[in-house]
Amino acid sequence: MSLFAAKRRSGAIRFEDLTLGYDRHPAVHHLDGEIAAGSLTAVVGPNGAGKSTLLKAIAGALSPLDGRIRIGTGEKPRIAYLPQAADIDRAFPIAVYDLVAMGLWGRSGLFGGIGRKQQAAIGEAIAAVGLTGFERRAIGTLSGGQMQRALFARLLLQDAAIILLDEPFTAIDARTTADLLDLVRRWHAEERTVVAVLHDMEVVRRVFPETLLIAREPIAWGETASVLTPENLLEARRMIEAFDPHAAVCEKAAA
Template sequence: MTLRVESLTLGYGATPVLRGLDGAFAPAALTAVVGPNGAGKSTLLKGLAGLLPPLAGRVVADGTVAYLPQQAEFDPGFPLTVLDLVLLGHWRQCGAFAAIGPGQRADAERALAAVGLAGAERRLIGALSLGQRQRARFARLMIEDGAVILLDEPFAAIDAATTADLMAILHGWAEAGRTVIAVSHDLDLVRRAFPHTLRLGGDTIAWGPTATVLPRREAADV
């Protein structure tokens, strides 16, 4: 899977947030995106997902992209069951009006079992804890089956055990040949678990092996 950006500038209206980014994401590997608030991390993921048209430059991708926004952008008050949420992962194949068959339902149930939510199919999303809700959202990503997986702060406000379980899923995706890109503020986690890092920050951009981009002597909180 090829995913690269060429002189990519992204922003809102005529105001750029991220300027002139060039580079390629390591295929079949984990890349973290880090940087201070306002550096353009979430903006970059929206651009890679095709949700935000470039102001200049372009995104080059030769496979499908699955995108998980921050939990803050998700409305837990919507009366949706856990199974219904996961079945939304079939949207690309089925569209808005096609019936869901038993095979697709079985896929969703297997995905829920894989994230530790077997038996929770009929529960409402709003009744879940933050960690359980994130597990359900990961199950939906499994159903989407993207060649590139984009995650915006996937480990924010969840416990260490859930983080470890979800990180194992990320590693499994990479081992299966998927390109995984995740925004994170947890630099310790990035150093432990992500071989590659893209660091954004105004005109200062660093992109490469995590040990080079985030040396352990660095104490700055990004």
């Protein structure tokens, strides 16, 4: 697709003593390090570990309480963000075609109009997720798996150097998960930076070369096999159980 021309390998994400939170209550503490441009990284950890918070911050939807996030070098690369299914309004009266077409807004503008080339790209994206024939269906009538396919088609059109996926396969059937994982592999082969919050360790081990394990603070980060050890997973659980959710200040910063 000629429309797909995002600058590849431009999507490095660097964390510098990053602290994130809500109403001054920290949810993620002291994260330092870099997600390399073109890498494929899983973010895992117990419930409440701060995984979604981290993705929101990378997407620019949440400002750091402390530290910073540096994205790319020079011109900021395009970021595509798929929130958790629970955060997406399925009651919005919109057809599959129009939902997918929204992926072009970043480049055409809201009222930029859709030409023949764009129409072909939308059709190709819908075909790539197996939804040809569903173009005029209202999204409220789709199954969970079909909705996720439509959202992945929109991501395809966004043509972003950085793609953020928050629990993309939760409550999604095996066939759809396998098809959408093929798209994730394709994005990785295209040297886009892909970061996904996941709970299925089997999928992480099989598909994601890099893993960040967090439990409010980073427990381990690097090659997946060396991160997902029983010791690290136990440590992550212990950290979350010991965490005081009402802590107002960061202990490390205050020390």
